[in-house]
Amino acid sequence: MRRFIIKRLILSVFILLCVTFIIYALMRCLPASYVENMAMQLSAAPGAKPYSEWLDQLNEQYGLDKGIVAGYLRWLSDAIRGNFGDSWKYTVPVVQKFADVIWLSFVMGAVAFFLELIIAIPLGVIAATKQYSRTDYVITAVALVGISLPTFFFATLLKLAFSVGLGWFDLYGLVGRDYEQLSAWGQFLDKANHLVLPIVTLVIVSIGSLMRYTRTNMLEVLNADYIRTARAKGLDENKVIYHHAFRNTLIPLVTIVGGSLPGLFAGALITETLFMIPGIGYISYQAMVAGDIPFSMFYLTFMAILTLAGNLLSDILYAVVDPRVRIA
């Protein structure tokens, strides 16, 4: 087990190097160049230097005068020492800006993910055990609606019902108008209140696929011979389903759960934009559009690390839930 993990970690470092290089190369090739925009603005000022002079000066200043490989190596040597530089767009250190926004997205993602698990998996199990019953049809139909309808449609519906109609929540934003006057506990509640609709949106659009996946796997397991053996022992139906069958259904589910680790930090661009919540999805999108190389590099590297960690985690979890899998 330990050897496997060490081997995988070494491999991961190699993969990470390749990934970061590709990202860097792509960022440099993007048509949206922060430096060009800036040079254009500066040269437009009255009595300024011509555009090409500004461009050369800025390129040198921002380290873009070197080639892609040399630029990458310089970024890498800084990054290894923990120095990710300053964000060009936000003009603060990258790590500081990231730390400001990531927790909001993480809380949203984690709560939504947790709710998704505790709603989708039991529903999937129920739908499978009552296959072709009315319950099954209702659950499957709801899942299909969740999968097929887009986020913005749901978000708008929710806003119409709960903000405009019932007036329970604000339409958008993270804090209310009187946020500054509230006590610490009140401020927390105010933020939580503003996060309800975004989280509900995230949950609704994501439960469908997990639920269908659970249902399919459960159905397959329920038809297995060992389930008949369990019934032939005289076990009651609950024990058969939630002990014998569910343990086997867990095996494929684990891959999905392990694979969603990066999703927790990725933020939800569309949902965050619709509710005007300054999460990482929204911020990183803005940075990328502006051609902010340090911020994008940091964010994408972070995601790559999480993806690799998620894969490793699901491989390890596989061995935990399925005794047939031995890691060596």
Place this chain on the structure above:
Amino acid sequence: MFRKKGEGYLTAKESRRISKENRKITEEFEKKRKRKNVPESEYITQMRDPNNEVEFDDLHSYFYTDAGVVKSVDGVTFDVPIGKTVGIVGESGCGKSVTSLSLMQLLQRPQGQIVSGEIRLNRGGKVYNIANTPQEIMQDLRGNAVSMIFQEPMTSLNPVFKIGDQVDEVIALHEGKGKSKEEIRRQTIEALELVGIANSEGVANMYPHELSGGMRQRVVIAMALACHPRVIIADEPTTALDVTIQAQILDLLRDLKSKINASIMLITHDLGVIAEMADYVVVMYAGRIVEKGTAEDIFYHPAHPYTLGLMASKPVVGREVSELYSIPGKVPNPVNMPNYCYFRDRCEMKMSCCDGDYPCEIRLSDTHVVSCYRYYEEHKEEAERTANANLLQTARMAAAGEEVKGDA
């Protein structure tokens, strides 16, 4: 109008109509099954002969599929005497397994249902009619009074639990009251030793994938025997194993039978296995019994053309043939069975009278029973009596049906 397409073709409309009707019927059955606090009088009954462990009496088990009703078991009657082995033979899909699963109430519900008939299980003091026994009582009987050895050892153990835990589970369920975990585990180890597993403590800590097919089948047998059942159903216990292991498993079953004195229902299509193991033999074809009797009756005096065909199609040591005999034709479509001898179209001894209704049972001797028109002449009187009795019963059932409708 559409032209009639080949047999078995259903239009979407027909299929929808069938599944709608099926749903109505199966919901009725399920409703009846899901009642709480069923009075004992509904499922406690009397044995016809107290020397029997199990009596199947005119059992009908149907599957309500979207293609129509499949009468997998259609009026099966036979007894399993105490301490005897009854072999059930027949080709794939003839209803052998469905008969045994009915005894365990393990038919795939809601499609599969015991429609009518009785299965009487003798439990010393009480006699249960399995067809009406409610779920909770059934759970107590399964694995305890009746247990089952399945045909696929590779897949009939749960891959994620250890062998010991899987055997513990059944012991704890039925005999574990007031016992500590260690005591239960000791009993598990004993059960594993009983089926000839060396290093039983080590095996108890292994997962199923770490064992060979033969070992797994031994574990399945140990699990079936752990609670000292009165009836063991062995559903093709040697099918998935190679011949050497087959011989070992059969020896084991025979040994165990003499040790624990249980009745065995042995289901197989291997006549050799039957000859070696069984005291009584039941030959099934398309959901009905075509012939039954003692092993001697069936092997030395086979009467039904189907049994004769089966006997002719097995290789015999010392006789050289270039090609083994095979019964011509194929099994009829299980949906919409005709009302004449199901074997008629494949039978090489067909006579003119075979076009009549399904032949009734003819008693050739005290133990030997066959359903075939070829024996009507010799046993005319008896045949007519049985036929009349059948008619009477049908009429009675129809009248009862009318009454029920009248009530509704």
